[in-house]
Amino acid sequence: MRSALPIAIASALIAGSACQPSRREPATHHETRSFPAAAGKVVSCSLRSLDLDVRVQAGETIEVAVDLGVSSSARGAAERWLRSHTPTFRDGPSRLEINLPRRRSGTVLFGYLRTHGRVTLTLPPQSQLEVETSSGDITIGGSQPLAGPVKLRTASGDVEARGGVADLVVRTASGDVEIRDRALASLEFRSASGDVRVRDGCGNVIAETSSGKVRLARLVGTLAATTSSGDVVASWTEPPTRVVVATSSGDVNLELPAGVSLRGDVQTHSGGIHTSFEGRSGKRGRWLVWEGPAEACSVKISTSSGDVRLRRAGRPLPSGSGATPIPTEATTASPPLEI
Incomplete structure (x- = not known):
């Protein structure tokens, strides 16, 4: 009697090959x-x-x-x-x-x-x-900026600008934003979890994100940044008129020009304050006040558990915790803030 096993195997192979997706030439437009x-x-x-x-x-x-x-x-x-x-x-x-x-x-696809x-x-x-x-x-x-503010909205798409924009308004859910090669005149960024990074300068900045990171280099204007758990890192090449940063658990790391004077305060509930700007300290080192002249930079920084680091360009930060400025005679040059 002839064995049915080879016939069964062959039938299974034929049936299996019929179920395999057929290769088709790509369609293009x-x-x-x-x-x-x-x-x-x-x-x-x-x-x-x-x-x-x-x-x-x-x-x-x-x-x-x-x-x-x-x-x-x-x-x-x-x-x-x-x-x-x-x-x-x-x-x-x-x-x-x-x-x-x-x-x-309503279309269901089986295959790839x-x-x-x-x-x-x-x-x-x-x-x-x-x-x-x-x-x-x-x-x-582009080497020249477009007219008016460029308005971009995306869910998970990323945004990269290398020129061609002066004023940029971006809203994302999780998409990241990177600005490089050419400075912006202004930036408005709002996101849930997306990061924003400016490498080569910007004027006034508004940044709001929940868990995204805010990293801004070579600023020349004001900053208003709000995050929940995202960190805020920023440096300036020219003294700003106003800096407002609020986070929950995110850390704040700012570098201002060496000659700038401040008025305002920084406070944290359970985080640490490290600064090379002399001011009046209180609340066991959780609060620091500056009382500069009217033309001084207005500063308002607050965190719940995030640490705050605020330094003059070229000046190191204190090694300990708390609002303890470094005496002028004890300072040495330090490298620029990395962003």
């Missing part, structure tokens, strides 16, 4: 569009998961390039993804809208779906920009 530019014209983008690359350069037109790619094991899934992620354009004299079609619900998508915008400096994404990253660069 590429298009370029050109629109007239005008002074103050707003370019508004709503791109969900697509990345956005913005390049600011002189010109009379707004150039848009769209690059999409998708591969899928399911028949028709790639085409559906391309249709739902191919931007639509609505242009007018003062506003250009670049949006994605409304997402259709691999996608990538990017929109590249080339804008003249007289343009204004508003962007909203879900997970798409946003990068901006």
Whole structure:
């Protein structure tokens, strides 16, 4: 009698191979569009998961390039993804809208779906920009800044600016923000858990985050920062007129120009205060007051359990805890604050 085992194994292999996702060629979409530019014209983008690359350069037109790619094991899934992620354009004299079609619900995919998508915008400096994404990253660069504040909103997408922006307003849920290469005139940042990092200077800064870190280098303006558990680290190259920082458990580490004078106070419930600025101490070293002249920098720093470190540029901090300034004759030069 002929054994049924080889036949059963062969049948199982054939059935298993039929269940394996078939390999299909990636589907792609590429298009370029050109629109007239005008002074103050707003370019508004709503791109969900697509990345956005913005390049600011002189010109009379707004150039848009769209690059999409998708591969899928399911028949028709790639085409559906391309249709739902191919931007639509609505242009007018003062506003250009670049949006994605409304997402259709109820589609179930068995198998794999691999996608990538990017929109590249080339804008003249007289343009204004508003962007909203879900997970798409946003990068901006250019030697000249765009007109007006650049407004960016994203859920988990990251933001990187290397020029092309003077005034920046960013709102994220968990996305990080990094500014480098060129200084900003102003920054407004609000996030739940996203970090913000300014490497090469900024004017006035407003930063609000729950658990994100705030790191700001080479500031020349005011600072208003609020966090829950996030740390705040900042340095200035010019004396500010006002510094307000409030945290719960986040630490505060600030470096001010050597010649600045202060008025205001720093206090903490259970954290430590370390400073090279002489002031009047109280509450067992948990409170320090400065009574400088009216033109002095106004300072208000408060934490619950976070430590506070406040020093003059080039001056070290005291080694112990509590509000204990270092005597002038005991100081030696120290390296700049690392951010």
